[in-house]
Amino acid sequence: MKELYLDPHQARRRQPTPFEDLLGDSIERGYAAGIEDLAAMVAHLNRTGPNCPENEGIWTEQNFQEAMARLSA
Known part of the structure; x- marks a missing residue:
């Protein structure tokens, strides 16, 4: 049986831009704040x-x- 694993970037087609990194970080902080x-x-x-x-x-x-x-497109 093949071992399963998670690749968090499996759907990524390119590296995120600096803006996308900042936006993602801010959204994550928002979720962490409830x-x-x-x-x-x-x-x-x-x-x-x-x-x-x-x-x-x-x-x-x-x-x-x-x-x-x-x-997300």
Whole structure:
């Protein structure tokens, strides 16, 4: 039987950009702080960064969802 293992980067097509690294770190800190809903995560990102690349740097629920869809494609 073949030994099973987890490769956390198995779906990665390229290395993340510096912005993607910062965004991922901030989202992880939000989850660690107990944030579990979209509005609270958006507020967290607006407090801690990174700034949204569009919309004058301000995150909204709409552009956060759009960014997540774009980054996961």
